[in-house]
Amino acid sequence: MNPDFNKTSMRQIMAVGLAAGTWLGLSAFAVAQGDAKPVEHPATYTADQADRGETAYKRYCVECHGDDLRGGLLGGAPLRGQSFESKYVEGPASSLFEVMSETMPPDAPGRFSASGYADMMAYILKRNGFAEGAPLPSDVDALYDLTIIK
Ligand code: HEC
Structure with a gap:
Protein backbone atom coordinates (compact mmCIF):
# COMPACT_ATOMS: atom_id res chain seq x y z
CA MET A 1 0.00 0.00 0.00
CA ASN A 2 1.12 3.52 -0.64
CA PRO A 3 2.83 4.63 2.59
CA ASP A 4 1.48 8.18 2.32
CA PHE A 5 -2.05 6.90 2.17
CA ASN A 6 -1.34 4.72 5.17
CA LYS A 7 0.02 7.62 7.19
CA THR A 8 -2.87 9.90 6.33
CA SER A 9 -5.52 7.35 7.13
CA MET A 10 -3.78 6.52 10.41
CA ARG A 11 -3.87 10.18 11.38
CA GLN A 12 -7.51 10.47 10.46
CA ILE A 13 -8.35 7.42 12.50
CA MET A 14 -6.43 8.82 15.48
CA ALA A 15 -8.22 12.15 15.17
CA VAL A 16 -11.62 10.47 15.07
CA GLY A 17 -10.68 8.18 17.96
CA LEU A 18 -9.49 11.08 20.06
CA ALA A 19 -12.44 13.29 19.18
CA ALA A 20 -14.84 10.57 20.21
CA GLY A 21 -12.87 10.27 23.42
CA THR A 22 -12.42 6.60 22.90
CA TRP A 23 -9.23 4.66 22.72
CA LEU A 24 -11.20 1.53 21.98
CA GLY A 25 -11.45 2.29 18.30
CA LEU A 26 -7.74 2.90 18.16
CA SER A 27 -6.80 -0.31 19.93
CA ALA A 28 -9.22 -2.22 17.73
CA PHE A 29 -7.45 -0.69 14.76
CA ALA A 30 -4.05 -1.72 16.10
CA VAL A 31 -5.28 -5.24 16.70
CA ALA A 32 -6.89 -5.36 13.26
CA GLN A 33 -3.56 -4.35 11.77
CA GLY A 34 -1.99 -7.19 13.69
CA ASP A 35 1.22 -5.25 14.22
CA ALA A 36 3.24 -4.79 17.38
CA LYS A 37 4.07 -1.31 18.63
CA PRO A 38 6.02 0.42 15.89
CA VAL A 39 9.65 1.33 16.49
CA GLU A 40 9.80 4.82 17.97
C1 HEC B 1 -1.84 35.95 25.29
C2 HEC B 1 -1.23 34.85 25.99
C3 HEC B 1 -0.49 33.81 25.17
C4 HEC B 1 0.54 33.99 24.26
C5 HEC B 1 1.17 35.29 23.78
C6 HEC B 1 0.95 32.67 23.86
N1 HEC B 1 0.19 31.71 24.49
FE1 HEC B 1 0.38 29.70 24.29
N2 HEC B 1 -1.24 29.42 25.48
C7 HEC B 1 -1.95 30.43 26.12
C8 HEC B 1 -3.08 29.84 26.80
C9 HEC B 1 -4.13 30.61 27.61
C10 HEC B 1 -3.02 28.46 26.56
C11 HEC B 1 -4.01 27.38 27.02
C12 HEC B 1 -5.02 27.25 25.91
C13 HEC B 1 -6.04 26.18 26.18
O1 HEC B 1 -5.85 25.37 27.08
O2 HEC B 1 -7.02 26.13 25.41
C14 HEC B 1 -1.85 28.23 25.74
C15 HEC B 1 -1.43 26.98 25.31
C16 HEC B 1 -0.26 26.75 24.63
C17 HEC B 1 0.26 25.44 24.31
C18 HEC B 1 -0.43 24.12 24.66
C19 HEC B 1 -0.10 23.75 26.09
C20 HEC B 1 -0.81 22.50 26.54
O3 HEC B 1 -0.80 22.24 27.75
O4 HEC B 1 -1.35 21.76 25.71
C21 HEC B 1 1.44 25.62 23.68
C22 HEC B 1 2.38 24.53 23.19
C23 HEC B 1 1.66 27.03 23.56
N3 HEC B 1 0.61 27.69 24.15
C24 HEC B 1 2.75 27.61 22.95
C25 HEC B 1 2.87 28.98 22.72
C26 HEC B 1 3.93 29.57 21.95
C27 HEC B 1 5.06 28.82 21.29
C28 HEC B 1 3.70 30.91 21.94
C29 HEC B 1 4.50 32.00 21.26
C30 HEC B 1 4.42 31.98 19.82
C31 HEC B 1 2.50 31.16 22.71
N4 HEC B 1 2.03 29.95 23.17
C32 HEC B 1 1.98 32.41 22.96
C33 HEC B 1 -1.64 31.77 26.11
C34 HEC B 1 -0.69 32.36 25.30
Missing part, protein backbone atom coordinates in the same frame (compact mmCIF):
# COMPACT_ATOMS: atom_id res chain seq x y z
CA HIS A 41 12.04 7.46 16.49
CA PRO A 42 12.67 10.21 19.03
CA ALA A 43 12.01 13.79 18.00
CA THR A 44 15.32 15.67 18.20
CA TYR A 45 16.41 19.19 17.23
CA THR A 46 19.60 21.13 16.61
CA ALA A 47 21.19 23.71 18.90
CA ASP A 48 20.61 26.33 16.18
CA GLN A 49 16.90 25.59 16.08
CA ALA A 50 16.62 25.85 19.85
CA ASP A 51 18.60 29.13 19.85
CA ARG A 52 16.38 30.70 17.22
CA GLY A 53 13.34 29.34 19.04
CA GLU A 54 14.52 30.91 22.30
CA THR A 55 14.74 34.34 20.67
CA ALA A 56 11.22 34.02 19.24
CA TYR A 57 9.85 32.58 22.47
CA LYS A 58 11.23 35.46 24.51
CA ARG A 59 9.67 37.91 22.14
CA TYR A 60 6.27 36.37 21.45
CA CYS A 61 5.43 33.79 24.11
CA VAL A 62 7.16 34.66 27.36
CA GLU A 63 4.53 37.03 28.77
CA CYS A 64 1.97 34.28 28.86
CA HIS A 65 4.13 31.18 29.31
CA GLY A 66 6.91 32.51 31.53
CA ASP A 67 10.70 32.59 31.51
CA ASP A 68 10.87 29.16 33.06
CA LEU A 69 8.01 27.88 30.82
CA ARG A 70 5.91 27.16 33.86
CA GLY A 71 3.30 29.80 33.14
CA GLY A 72 3.62 33.57 33.01
CA LEU A 73 1.87 36.76 33.99
CA LEU A 74 -0.86 36.45 31.38
CA GLY A 75 -1.94 32.94 32.29
CA GLY A 76 -0.60 30.71 29.51
CA ALA A 77 -0.53 26.99 30.19
CA PRO A 78 2.74 25.56 31.57
CA LEU A 79 5.01 24.23 28.82
CA ARG A 80 7.05 22.16 31.26
CA GLY A 81 6.27 19.75 34.00
CA GLN A 82 3.73 17.08 34.64
CA SER A 83 0.60 18.48 33.00
CA PHE A 84 2.56 19.30 29.86
CA GLU A 85 4.34 15.95 29.76
CA SER A 86 1.17 13.97 30.34
CA LYS A 87 -0.28 15.48 27.16
CA TYR A 88 2.66 15.17 24.80
CA VAL A 89 5.30 12.72 25.98
CA GLU A 90 5.19 9.38 24.20
CA GLY A 91 2.91 10.92 21.59
CA PRO A 92 3.69 11.93 18.02
CA ALA A 93 5.67 15.17 17.70
CA SER A 94 3.00 16.43 15.31
CA SER A 95 0.53 16.92 18.20
CA LEU A 96 2.56 19.62 19.92
CA PHE A 97 3.47 21.19 16.59
CA GLU A 98 -0.16 21.36 15.51
CA VAL A 99 -1.31 22.89 18.80
CA MET A 100 1.38 25.56 18.49
CA SER A 101 0.94 26.31 14.81
CA GLU A 102 -2.86 26.22 14.83
CA THR A 103 -3.63 27.98 18.12
CA MET A 104 -0.62 30.09 19.18
CA PRO A 105 -0.25 32.95 19.76
CA PRO A 106 -3.95 33.29 20.63
CA ASP A 107 -4.37 36.64 18.88
CA ALA A 108 -2.73 35.50 15.65
CA PRO A 109 -2.56 31.70 15.25
CA GLY A 110 -0.38 30.61 12.36
CA ARG A 111 1.47 33.92 12.11
CA PHE A 112 4.88 32.22 11.97
CA SER A 113 6.36 30.04 9.25
CA ALA A 114 6.40 26.28 9.77
CA SER A 115 10.13 26.43 10.41
CA GLY A 116 9.55 29.24 12.91
CA TYR A 117 7.17 27.01 14.85
CA ALA A 118 9.66 24.13 14.63
CA ASP A 119 12.33 26.42 16.13
CA MET A 120 10.05 27.34 19.05
CA MET A 121 9.16 23.70 19.55
CA ALA A 122 12.90 22.87 19.61
CA TYR A 123 13.33 25.38 22.42
CA ILE A 124 10.40 23.90 24.37
CA LEU A 125 11.86 20.39 23.91
CA LYS A 126 15.26 21.62 25.07
CA ARG A 127 13.83 23.21 28.22
CA ASN A 128 12.04 19.94 28.94
CA GLY A 129 15.32 18.04 28.76
CA PHE A 130 14.89 16.26 25.44
CA ALA A 131 18.08 15.46 23.55
CA GLU A 132 19.55 17.36 20.61
CA GLY A 133 20.23 15.48 17.41
CA ALA A 134 18.90 15.58 13.86
CA PRO A 135 16.95 18.72 12.95
CA LEU A 136 13.29 18.81 13.99
CA PRO A 137 11.22 18.75 10.79
CA SER A 138 8.62 21.43 10.12
CA ASP A 139 6.38 19.14 8.08
CA VAL A 140 3.42 17.62 9.92
CA ASP A 141 3.67 14.22 8.23
CA ALA A 142 7.37 13.94 9.07
CA LEU A 143 6.66 15.04 12.65
CA TYR A 144 3.94 12.43 12.95
CA ASP A 145 6.59 9.73 12.49
CA LEU A 146 8.63 11.04 15.43
CA THR A 147 7.84 10.48 19.10
CA ILE A 148 8.42 12.92 21.94
CA ILE A 149 10.39 10.62 24.18
CA LYS A 150 13.54 10.72 26.34
Whole structure:
Protein backbone atom coordinates (compact mmCIF):
# COMPACT_ATOMS: atom_id res chain seq x y z
CA MET A 1 0.00 0.00 0.00
CA ASN A 2 1.12 3.52 -0.64
CA PRO A 3 2.83 4.63 2.59
CA ASP A 4 1.48 8.18 2.32
CA PHE A 5 -2.05 6.90 2.17
CA ASN A 6 -1.34 4.72 5.17
CA LYS A 7 0.02 7.62 7.19
CA THR A 8 -2.87 9.90 6.33
CA SER A 9 -5.52 7.35 7.13
CA MET A 10 -3.78 6.52 10.41
CA ARG A 11 -3.87 10.18 11.38
CA GLN A 12 -7.51 10.47 10.46
CA ILE A 13 -8.35 7.42 12.50
CA MET A 14 -6.43 8.82 15.48
CA ALA A 15 -8.22 12.15 15.17
CA VAL A 16 -11.62 10.47 15.07
CA GLY A 17 -10.68 8.18 17.96
CA LEU A 18 -9.49 11.08 20.06
CA ALA A 19 -12.44 13.29 19.18
CA ALA A 20 -14.84 10.57 20.21
CA GLY A 21 -12.87 10.27 23.42
CA THR A 22 -12.42 6.60 22.90
CA TRP A 23 -9.23 4.66 22.72
CA LEU A 24 -11.20 1.53 21.98
CA GLY A 25 -11.45 2.29 18.30
CA LEU A 26 -7.74 2.90 18.16
CA SER A 27 -6.80 -0.31 19.93
CA ALA A 28 -9.22 -2.22 17.73
CA PHE A 29 -7.45 -0.69 14.76
CA ALA A 30 -4.05 -1.72 16.10
CA VAL A 31 -5.28 -5.24 16.70
CA ALA A 32 -6.89 -5.36 13.26
CA GLN A 33 -3.56 -4.35 11.77
CA GLY A 34 -1.99 -7.19 13.69
CA ASP A 35 1.22 -5.25 14.22
CA ALA A 36 3.24 -4.79 17.38
CA LYS A 37 4.07 -1.31 18.63
CA PRO A 38 6.02 0.42 15.89
CA VAL A 39 9.65 1.33 16.49
CA GLU A 40 9.80 4.82 17.97
CA HIS A 41 12.04 7.46 16.49
CA PRO A 42 12.67 10.21 19.03
CA ALA A 43 12.01 13.79 18.00
CA THR A 44 15.32 15.67 18.20
CA TYR A 45 16.41 19.19 17.23
CA THR A 46 19.60 21.13 16.61
CA ALA A 47 21.19 23.71 18.90
CA ASP A 48 20.61 26.33 16.18
CA GLN A 49 16.90 25.59 16.08
CA ALA A 50 16.62 25.85 19.85
CA ASP A 51 18.60 29.13 19.85
CA ARG A 52 16.38 30.70 17.22
CA GLY A 53 13.34 29.34 19.04
CA GLU A 54 14.52 30.91 22.30
CA THR A 55 14.74 34.34 20.67
CA ALA A 56 11.22 34.02 19.24
CA TYR A 57 9.85 32.58 22.47
CA LYS A 58 11.23 35.46 24.51
CA ARG A 59 9.67 37.91 22.14
CA TYR A 60 6.27 36.37 21.45
CA CYS A 61 5.43 33.79 24.11
CA VAL A 62 7.16 34.66 27.36
CA GLU A 63 4.53 37.03 28.77
CA CYS A 64 1.97 34.28 28.86
CA HIS A 65 4.13 31.18 29.31
CA GLY A 66 6.91 32.51 31.53
CA ASP A 67 10.70 32.59 31.51
CA ASP A 68 10.87 29.16 33.06
CA LEU A 69 8.01 27.88 30.82
CA ARG A 70 5.91 27.16 33.86
CA GLY A 71 3.30 29.80 33.14
CA GLY A 72 3.62 33.57 33.01
CA LEU A 73 1.87 36.76 33.99
CA LEU A 74 -0.86 36.45 31.38
CA GLY A 75 -1.94 32.94 32.29
CA GLY A 76 -0.60 30.71 29.51
CA ALA A 77 -0.53 26.99 30.19
CA PRO A 78 2.74 25.56 31.57
CA LEU A 79 5.01 24.23 28.82
CA ARG A 80 7.05 22.16 31.26
CA GLY A 81 6.27 19.75 34.00
CA GLN A 82 3.73 17.08 34.64
CA SER A 83 0.60 18.48 33.00
CA PHE A 84 2.56 19.30 29.86
CA GLU A 85 4.34 15.95 29.76
CA SER A 86 1.17 13.97 30.34
CA LYS A 87 -0.28 15.48 27.16
CA TYR A 88 2.66 15.17 24.80
CA VAL A 89 5.30 12.72 25.98
CA GLU A 90 5.19 9.38 24.20
CA GLY A 91 2.91 10.92 21.59
CA PRO A 92 3.69 11.93 18.02
CA ALA A 93 5.67 15.17 17.70
CA SER A 94 3.00 16.43 15.31
CA SER A 95 0.53 16.92 18.20
CA LEU A 96 2.56 19.62 19.92
CA PHE A 97 3.47 21.19 16.59
CA GLU A 98 -0.16 21.36 15.51
CA VAL A 99 -1.31 22.89 18.80
CA MET A 100 1.38 25.56 18.49
CA SER A 101 0.94 26.31 14.81
CA GLU A 102 -2.86 26.22 14.83
CA THR A 103 -3.63 27.98 18.12
CA MET A 104 -0.62 30.09 19.18
CA PRO A 105 -0.25 32.95 19.76
CA PRO A 106 -3.95 33.29 20.63
CA ASP A 107 -4.37 36.64 18.88
CA ALA A 108 -2.73 35.50 15.65
CA PRO A 109 -2.56 31.70 15.25
CA GLY A 110 -0.38 30.61 12.36
CA ARG A 111 1.47 33.92 12.11
CA PHE A 112 4.88 32.22 11.97
CA SER A 113 6.36 30.04 9.25
CA ALA A 114 6.40 26.28 9.77
CA SER A 115 10.13 26.43 10.41
CA GLY A 116 9.55 29.24 12.91
CA TYR A 117 7.17 27.01 14.85
CA ALA A 118 9.66 24.13 14.63
CA ASP A 119 12.33 26.42 16.13
CA MET A 120 10.05 27.34 19.05
CA MET A 121 9.16 23.70 19.55
CA ALA A 122 12.90 22.87 19.61
CA TYR A 123 13.33 25.38 22.42
CA ILE A 124 10.40 23.90 24.37
CA LEU A 125 11.86 20.39 23.91
CA LYS A 126 15.26 21.62 25.07
CA ARG A 127 13.83 23.21 28.22
CA ASN A 128 12.04 19.94 28.94
CA GLY A 129 15.32 18.04 28.76
CA PHE A 130 14.89 16.26 25.44
CA ALA A 131 18.08 15.46 23.55
CA GLU A 132 19.55 17.36 20.61
CA GLY A 133 20.23 15.48 17.41
CA ALA A 134 18.90 15.58 13.86
CA PRO A 135 16.95 18.72 12.95
CA LEU A 136 13.29 18.81 13.99
CA PRO A 137 11.22 18.75 10.79
CA SER A 138 8.62 21.43 10.12
CA ASP A 139 6.38 19.14 8.08
CA VAL A 140 3.42 17.62 9.92
CA ASP A 141 3.67 14.22 8.23
CA ALA A 142 7.37 13.94 9.07
CA LEU A 143 6.66 15.04 12.65
CA TYR A 144 3.94 12.43 12.95
CA ASP A 145 6.59 9.73 12.49
CA LEU A 146 8.63 11.04 15.43
CA THR A 147 7.84 10.48 19.10
CA ILE A 148 8.42 12.92 21.94
CA ILE A 149 10.39 10.62 24.18
CA LYS A 150 13.54 10.72 26.34
C1 HEC B 1 -1.84 35.95 25.29
C2 HEC B 1 -1.23 34.85 25.99
C3 HEC B 1 -0.49 33.81 25.17
C4 HEC B 1 0.54 33.99 24.26
C5 HEC B 1 1.17 35.29 23.78
C6 HEC B 1 0.95 32.67 23.86
N1 HEC B 1 0.19 31.71 24.49
FE1 HEC B 1 0.38 29.70 24.29
N2 HEC B 1 -1.24 29.42 25.48
C7 HEC B 1 -1.95 30.43 26.12
C8 HEC B 1 -3.08 29.84 26.80
C9 HEC B 1 -4.13 30.61 27.61
C10 HEC B 1 -3.02 28.46 26.56
C11 HEC B 1 -4.01 27.38 27.02
C12 HEC B 1 -5.02 27.25 25.91
C13 HEC B 1 -6.04 26.18 26.18
O1 HEC B 1 -5.85 25.37 27.08
O2 HEC B 1 -7.02 26.13 25.41
C14 HEC B 1 -1.85 28.23 25.74
C15 HEC B 1 -1.43 26.98 25.31
C16 HEC B 1 -0.26 26.75 24.63
C17 HEC B 1 0.26 25.44 24.31
C18 HEC B 1 -0.43 24.12 24.66
C19 HEC B 1 -0.10 23.75 26.09
C20 HEC B 1 -0.81 22.50 26.54
O3 HEC B 1 -0.80 22.24 27.75
O4 HEC B 1 -1.35 21.76 25.71
C21 HEC B 1 1.44 25.62 23.68
C22 HEC B 1 2.38 24.53 23.19
C23 HEC B 1 1.66 27.03 23.56
N3 HEC B 1 0.61 27.69 24.15
C24 HEC B 1 2.75 27.61 22.95
C25 HEC B 1 2.87 28.98 22.72
C26 HEC B 1 3.93 29.57 21.95
C27 HEC B 1 5.06 28.82 21.29
C28 HEC B 1 3.70 30.91 21.94
C29 HEC B 1 4.50 32.00 21.26
C30 HEC B 1 4.42 31.98 19.82
C31 HEC B 1 2.50 31.16 22.71
N4 HEC B 1 2.03 29.95 23.17
C32 HEC B 1 1.98 32.41 22.96
C33 HEC B 1 -1.64 31.77 26.11
C34 HEC B 1 -0.69 32.36 25.30
